[in-house]
Amino acid sequence: MLQLETVCKNFGGLPALSNVTFNVPKGQLTALIGPNGAGKSTLINCITGVLRPSSGSVVFQNKEIAQLPAYEISRLGISRTFQNLRLFPRLNVLDNVLTGLTCEGGQSMLMAMLRLPYLRHRERQLKLRSLEVLDRFGLSDKVNWPAEVLAYGDKKRVELARATVGKPDLLLLDEPVAGLNSEETATVGEQLKLLRRGGYTILLVEHDMDLVMEIADQVVVLDSGRCIATGTPDEVRRNPLVLEAYLGRVEAMA
Amino acid sequence: MSARDKFFYFIYLHRTGLTVTLLSTALLLFPLFEDNPYTLGVTNLIAINTIVVLGLNLFIGYAGQISLGHAAFFGLGAYGSAITTGTYGLPPWPSMIGVAFLVGLVALLIGIPILRLSGHYLAMATLGFNFVIHSVLLEWDELTGGPSGFSGIPYLGIGDFSFDDEVRLHYLLWGFAMIFLLLCLNLVRSGVGRGLSALAEDETAAAALGVNTRNAKIKVFVLSAVMASIAGSLFAHCYSFISPDSFGIFTSTDMVIMVVVGGMGSIWGSLFGAGLITLLPEWIGIFETYKDFVHGGILVAVLMFLPQGLVSGLIDMVKVRWAMRRREDAAT
Secondary structure, eight states, X not given: OEEEEXXXXXXXXXXXXXXXXXXXXXXXXXXXXXXXXXXXXXXXXHHHTSSOOSEEEEEETXXXXXXXXXXXXXXXXXXXXXXXXOOOTTSBHHHHHHGGGGGGGOSOHHHHHXXXXXXXXXXXXXXXXXXXXXXXXXXXXXXXXXXXXXXXXXXXXXXXXXXXXXXXXXXXXXXXXXXXXXXXXXXXXXXXXXXXXXXXXXXXXXXXHHHHHHHOSEXXXXXXXXXXXXXXXXXXXHOHHHHHHHHOOSTTTO | OOHHHHHHHHHHHTHHHHHHHHHHHHHHXXXXXXXXXXXXXXXXXHHHHHHHHHHHHIIIIISOOOOSOHHHHHHHHHHHHIIIXXXXXXXXXXXXXXXXXXXXXXXXXXXXXXXXXXXHHHHHHHHHHHHHHHHHHHXXXXXXXXXXXXXXXXXXXXXXXXOOSHHHHHHHHHHHHHHHHHHHHHHHTSHHHHHXXXXXXXXXXXXXXXXXXXXXXXHXXXXXXXXXXXXXXXXXXXXXXXXGGGGSHHXXXXXXXXXXXXXXTOHHHHHHHHHHHHHHHHHXXXXXXXXXXXXXXHHHHHHHHOTTOHHHHHHHHHHHHHHHXXXXXXXX
16 A cells, blocks of 8 residues: 655754665554664655655555655645644634535535535535544544643644544554553554544554554564664564664673 | 524624624714713824724734835825815815825836845835835925924815714724725625735735735735725825824834724724724823833733733634544543
8 A cells, every 4th residue: 555665864963864765554554663762753754745755655545655745745744743742732622623524525616615515414424423522532522622732642632643543544643642641542452443443544654553553464673764674563573673673782691 | 403493593694794883883882982082082093093903903814014114105195185275275085095096106117126025124115105205205305394393284074074073083084994994804704805815814825726926915915005095095084184193103003903903804803903002101190101021022022921812812813722622521
């Protein structure tokens, strides 16, 4: 579904990503792991068009998307969450989720100003869909709250709801459980499994190894901007290069 | 659900429509109770300011940009209508639409380059644009009448009926203001409007949700310029005399102050802001003399204590308090 070919990104002269190549197969959960500063978030930003890759190609459903602006990539069906929450604090929870359906709400400003009956009807449907998703994430009693007063865990879930409400073909999750306690992590883990079973293709960036090993179908390991291993969780766990990246050089101990 | 609950739910569901209906009725009846031409003159000015402020509020509160140059579009509309109808004797309604179209085109042409800027730089660029237009209006005296102004602009009319006294103007101006209010309310309650409020809060996140941020900003800029231009045309036809003084940078800052007082991103707040700032000098004489001090003071005070604007800031505060209390109730 998503193919990355020798993606490079340089900041000034410094390479943040060099020759990253891997595939995200359809209907599976691919986890992207690596030590701090390995370039995981940079890679997500390159895929979603927040940053433009210096070279290389990103192909999504047989379409080259590497140099497209962020909004077009989003319209192709790639949706994401952010590492540092990016909710809209002044909007209420329902409106935050509804922004995930911006494209389906119509594009024409003129039509919006006239508010013709068909738009009104569509608005109601979008609202129902958003409420349904909020219900799935257990937030239905807080739909009218301003997003800024929510607890951190709830904010994370609202962001997940916003990213999934549009039924994207590919879901990019940038550390969805960072900062959550173990109980909340388990809940989010359950929800991720549900999403996967629901047929979503997911690329998950995560530090929490237990979670990754439990739910991932495929693991990709980045270190200093290079892709050092790809495989099933078990293969990756035994890969000496990965151990080295995480634990330091092994021969020093031998 | 009991009948009482149903009634309240109905009111809640249709709150926007009901408020608009109530306000329109009040405005329809207003001249029956108040026929003092001076008072009506002031409320008419509120209507004109409301139209400009609504557009500007879309740009500031929903697209999250700043413009200190909307008096220029207001002035272009006013002078456009004055010159086409006063000098060339063209019919007022078509020329009003033509002028609005041209002003929209001007906004598009300058919007494409300057909306690459943001923050202080955008403020400076729009301020500069306002200066240029103001100087042109002052200096090009064969066309604009220069500093002494332009007089003899015909009244608007339909057939033989002419909008020439305060009561008739009341219906004309508030009619326009309510139409624009309704259009803006519709816009912000749509998918496009939600995209815009996302844009105002966080550009990166908005782009990730599929909002074409550059185009959206330009579209809203053009829309607000067109609204300012129509308000300007109405202003010219209403007073039949205009001078460049009305379209300087201080008018622009006054417009921004109205937006800030009403609250950024609040359509109803625009109405309140335009009303309050237009009425202040009428209520209290000292504001007339020290207008600039007072306006500056209001701006600084509001931005320091309620950066989202007075009305919407207060409403937000109440909402947050209420939700916090519910959150605590849920915890105990």
